[in-house]
Amino acid sequence: MITITRAPPFATIQDLGRPGFRDAGVPPSGLADRESGILLNSLLGNDPNAAMIEWAVAGGALRFDDACTVAIGGAEAECFVEGRPMPAFTRIPVRAGTELTVTRLIRDRYLLLAVRGGIDVPVVLGSRSTLLSAALGGFEGRRLRTGDTLPIGEATRDGDPPALPARHAPYTGTIAVRRGPQASLFGDAAWTAFTSAEFTVARASDRTGYRLEGERIAHAGNGTLPSEPTCIGAIQVPEGGEPIVLMNDGPTIGGYPKIAVIRSAWISRFAQLVPGASVRFVLDEESGR
Amino acid sequence: MVQAAARGIRELKLPWITDVVPSYTTLAVYFDSSTAAFESVVEQVAPILSASEAREEAGTSLIEIPVFYDGPDLPEVAERTGLSVEEVIRKHLARDYYAYATGFQPGFAYLAELDPALVLPRRAEPRLRVPAGSVAIAASQTAVYPLQTPGGWHLIGETPLRMFDVHRTPPSLIRPGDTVRFVRARR
Numbered sequence: 524m525i526t527i528t529r530a531p532p533f534a535t536i537q538d539l540g541r542p543g544f545r546d547a548g549v550p551p552s553g554l555a556d557r558e559s560g561i562l563l564n565s566l567l568g569n570d571p572n573a574a575m576i577e578w579a580v581a582g583g584a585l586r587f588d589d590a591c592t593v594a595i596g597g598a599e600a601e602c603f604v605e606g607r608p609m610p611a612f613t614r615i616p617v618r619a620g621t622e623l624t625v626t627r628l629i630r631d632r633y634l635l636l637a638v639r640g641g642i643d644v645p646v647v648l649g650s651r652s653t654l655l656s657a658a659l660g661g662f663e664g665r666r667l668r669t670g671d672t673l674p675i676g677e678a679t680r681d682g683d684p685p686a687l688p689a690r691h692a693p694y695t696g697t698i699a700v701r702r703g704p705q706a707s708l709f710g711d712a713a714w715t716a717f718t719s720a721e722f723t724v725a726r727a728s729d730r731t732g733y734r735l736e737g738e739r740i741a742h743a744g745n746g747t748l749p750s751e752p753t754c755i756g757a758i759q760v761p762e763g764g765e766p767i768v769l770m771n772d773g774p775t776i777g778g779y780p781k782i783a784v785i786r787s788a789w790i791s792r793f794a795q796l797v798p799g800a801s802v803r804f805v806l807d808e809e810s811g812r
Numbered sequence: 813m814v815q816a817a818a819r820g821i822r823e824l825k826l827p828w829i830t831d832v833v834p835s836y837t838t839l840a841v842y843f844d845s846s847t848a849a850f851e852s853v854v855e856q857v858a859p860i861l862s863a864s865e866a867r868e869e870a871g872t873s874l875i876e877i878p879v880f881y882d883g884p885d886l887p888e889v890a891e892r893t894g895l896s897v898e899e900v901i902r903k904h905l906a907r908d909y910y911a912y913a914t915g916f917q918p919g920f921a922y923l924a925e926l927d928p929a930l931v932l933p934r935r936a937e938p939r940l941r942v943p944a945g946s947v948a949i950a951a952s953q954t955a956v957y958p959l960q961t962p963g964g965w966h967l968i969g970e971t972p973l974r975m976f977d978v979h980r981t982p983p984s985l986i987r988p989g990d991t992v993r994f995v996r997a998r999r
Binding site: 543544546549656658704752754776787810812 | 834982984
């Protein structure tokens with residue numbers, strides 16, 4: 524069991540998400556940085572879909588009530604166990620009663636804390652992921668609070684040897700996209716602006732979507748597009764022209780024209796951008812992810 | 813055609829297709845790109861799309877929803893449409909609605925087409941808290957709010973039914989393609 528001894532400002536339980544219910548209006552949810560999550564589970568010998576804590580803002584502490592093996596990854600953070608700094612993507616055995624604290628996020632947005640056996644909260648609609656807007660999944664459908672106790676599941680195999688995540692290649696500020704379903708509503712000038720602008724991730728960004736500032740994109744749409752299904756990484760442009768990138772908990776349908784869609788291999792990297800971070804988009808229509 | 817194609821694709825039961833989502837004029841097929849290539853999904857799905865073009869939109873089920881017509885916006889809706897409260901209720905009850913799409917929140921189905929006499933723009937000031945079960949209208953559509961949420965539609969009634977329940981299969985009472993009939997209930 525894990526006990527939250529000092530609530531993090533914003534942390535939820537997530538796994539690889541809840542596919543299969545989009546036609547009921549349920550977004551896929553799941554880890555924003557799923558690539559780091561898969562890697563941590565592999566390292567710990569967990570099922571790739573085992574649930575973990577997604578820690579979005581620094582601060583907070585928890586206690587491991589039983590001896591277990593843990594690993595962190597995703598954002599670079601000042602994270603301590605028994606007062607010692609904790610390296611990322613490394614299996615750390617901890618004794619019962621050990622405390623873990625997160626004092627600062629140094630780079631990126633989501634710190635992932637995984638435990639061998641996974642966090643064993645109830646499965647809701649096929650997933651342990653938290654969907655705050657509908658108060659479902661995760662730990663009672665909400666953010667973690669002081670005093671919450673999280674059960675740990677059983678691990679069934681040994682962990683894989685540590686591997687350095689490929690995505691730890693330094694972020695160069697560029698994210699690859701494909702043309703979106705309404706790409707043709709955007710003229711040459713709009714496309715030039717979209718692919719040459721340096722956008723800034725706005726403060727008003729969360730698990731439902733990231734707003735981008737810095738350049739307004741004009742489009743020929745008149746706001747009458749019938750609502751249509753969306754996807755993670757879809758870049759929609761409302762009338763005001765400031766793009767919004769839909770994220771894991773975003774609406775399942777929407778009526779804003781989508782100029783482009785982030786390629787799936789780049790979603791985890793994009794999701795880790797903090798408010799204030801810069802981003803440019805480059806068109807890449809090659810096949811594959 | 814959209815709903816028929818969605819059904820056809822679901823009936824293929826391809827393991828790598830995770831979601832099939834119909835809406836007004838668009839159908840989205842979501843697949844696991846780690847087990848299937850885009851080209852092979854297109855190959856499997858394209859024949860269904862062309863075969864569905866001629867197929868009729870038969871609703872999957874008829875859902876009856878009991879409504880207490882005593883919503884807080886009912887007097888204002890009557891005033892703005894120039895109808896009496898009773899006429900607003902009768903017009904809302906008079907037709908069956910088609911569920912074009914689900915979205916906005918789990919279990920929220922967009923139902924149309926509303927009687928033209930009831931068409932009003934959304935409220936200028938959305939409510940911060942619309943209670944679960946609220947029956948509402950906006951523009952040419954009507955809907956039931958499944959969960960408490962902020963919302964800008966006009967609230968004309970309330971249903972005691974649970975529109976969304978994670979312990980039910982499927983969890984959403986209304987699915988795209990269903991036909992919805994409102995029935996008057998008394999408190």
